[in-house]
Amino acid sequence: xxxxVPQQSFRSHVAPxxxxxxxxxxxxxxxxxxxxxxxRWGEPVVTEFYDCDCCDxxxxxxxxxxxxxxxxx
Ligand SMILES: [Zn+2]
Numbered sequence: 267x268x269x270x271v272p273q274q275s276f277r278s279h280v281a282p283x284x285x286x287x288x289x290x291x292x293x294x295x296x297x298x299x300x301x302x303x304x305x306r307w308g309e310p311v312v313t314e315f316y317d318c319d320c321c322d323x324x325x326x327x328x329x330x331x332x333x334x335x336x337x338x339x
Contacts, residue, residue, distance in 0.1 A: 285325070285334055287318040294319035 286293050295316040303311040314327045315337075324337040 285316075285327070287321065287323055287325075288336060289323045290318065290321040292318065292320040295325060 285295055287295065296319050298315045298317055301313045301315065303313075312329050314329065316325045316327060317323070318325070326335045326337055327333070328335075
């Protein structure tokens with residue numbers, strides 16, 4: 267069984283690089299990977315993961331809701 271590629275994937279090419287790290291106040295977030303939820307969960311949910319290049323704080327970003335979330339290690 268193949269995984270379908272979301273047709274709205276072009277939206278993810280607009281990287282929200284202007285986000286500022288809440289810890290060190292730098293805008294040096296590095297894109298790490300992109301995760302798409304399995305189709306069996308319903309509407310695919312895209313989550314992007316970023317690391318701060320200055321303090322290694324991790325963030326996740328949801329393009330659908332334009333929401334940033336800080337991840338605790
Ligand atoms: Zn930082």
